[in-house]
Amino acid sequence: MRKSRSGVLGVFAHLDTTTDAIRRLRSAGYDQLTVYSPTLRHEIEEALESSESPVRIFTLVGAFTGTGAGAALAIWSSLNWPLIVGGKEIVSLPAFSVIMFEVTILLGALATVAGLFINARLPRIGRPEALYHPSFTAGNFGVFAHVPRDRYDAVRNILTESGSEEVLVEQS
């Protein structure tokens, strides 16, 4: 679902006030939130009750594709020029298992990164999805509620009550 760009941003200096604001906003029915944090905190994920990331499916599919691709490359190219070397079978699976393993890891890793980029919408070119403050990578937390203009005051009150240091409003 596409979140609206208009809304209110609360800047927080503390983690507990941030999670408090998230809980209050969600219980008041404001579910469209973008939460900023300088580091990964599970407290925020818990407050948001976010669902499991689908990146793991990318990893799994990528890895198994890699196993198949590694096997296919080694087997097909050996059959394509069937030259016996060192008295070994043309299709020497124990030897090919190394290739299969390496390609499994390679494609698994690349698919994981693809999964990250697709799901996290990176790289983000142009305007960010919500109002941003550069202090979020330094030490502050932020909660942006995606709400229409007529709800600005209500949201601002919740943010201030929770302990927001600064409340910014999206002007556009």
Added chain:
Amino acid sequence: MANALRSIFHPQVRGYADVNRDSMRLLTKPGKGYLALLGTAVALVGLMVFAELYQIAIGLGASGLTNPVGWGTFITTFVFWVGIGHAGTLISAILFLFRAGWRQSIYRFAEAMTVFAVLTAGLFPIIHIGRPWFFYWLLPLPSQRHIWPNFRSPLLWDVFAVTTYLTVSSVFFYVGLIPDIAAARDATTVPWRKKVYTILALGWRGTDREWKHFSRAYLFLAALATPLVLSVHSVVSWDFAVSIVPGWHTTIFAPYFVAGAILSGVAMVVTLMVPVRKVFHLEAYFTELHFDRLAKLLLLTSCIVGYAYGMEYFMAWYSGELYERDVFLDRVTGDYWWAGWSMITFNAIIPQLLWIPKIRRNLNAFFIISIIVNIGMWYERFVIIVPSLAHSYEPWKFMNYHMSWTEASILMGSFGWFFMWFLLFLRFLPGLSIAEIKEVLPPPEKHHYDPAEDEALKLVEELPTGYKEYERR
């Protein structure tokens, strides 16, 4: 607004802002010493380029390689550098899976070291083939005559292992860097840096959506890198073990090489960390605890390597295999006795000093031991490769190998190449992992939390997720 709680890993760090400040400081102060080091590194690279051009013009005859020793300094140095990379992945991926909080502040250095070490290692097979412009023959590319590489050859497994390792460790390095580059983007005031960091940060803003997928992706990358790193040096060891040269054809090679790789890599991490800590005043991040744990890791791998050395000799004797026994006897009594004894002394005996806590915590002593191990591990690969080839089977083909000046120059140049990348990394990318160090710091909280009053804490503590780890300590 100082927080009363402190991390056990970084008791001197007061909060999130400190981490950003100290990490950014690395990017803003290039001293004269730094420029001198970088200049030396670039000069060594120049020496390597000159020697390589000379070798291309003359041919491989410019090196000391001939029959029967067809593998010499180049392959030794290749194995050495691949091994160096391993500790980086151990620290960044394996210790991540083990939730070792002390990894957070040193992992970025270690992972950078991995990428640059593999980048260095990758040069050597290309140099060694003598006609570097044909390196693509190693790759499974369609050719006019439909000839494909031999997938039954360990050398081709190595091509797959090393290229996969380079790709995956670069990707892992970069993914970990994204949040920190975003922090650098927000903090820098230099216009060109801001532009570059804006592009490299890919628009990262630290939203809940980004962190959610990032944490999963990072976990899976770590989980994939772990078996990969074990496989890479195993495959490198099979380059030797699958052949029938006495001294190479043993089943112990894979675990022996992996342990040796981690030993040499940890030593290189220490060799890099001690000066970086001093020059950039990172005492708050590389604490006594970090060096103590690294010392224990070094000690453990040194013991495994020492055991492998002993077991090799035992099997050479116990198997009753004449050629095997002869090669192993030759390693410590023959023409290369100095290399053989250096390897045993430097890798298995001297690191035993680290059992003594006083030496472990003395950075100067630890630094010297780490350099000795680095040298010893280069000798280990030399001893495995050269004396085995110089002294195998038939006495009429025993012939010693002598390193030529081109090989020596390229060996020295490889250190210049590695340090050049490392020094550039220190100046241009966040060397301390800003976001990950914050994970082990107590988060800023307005209402101070008293663990004694928390009934639910007992349950929370048992979760293996690292959650609220700091309170427990």
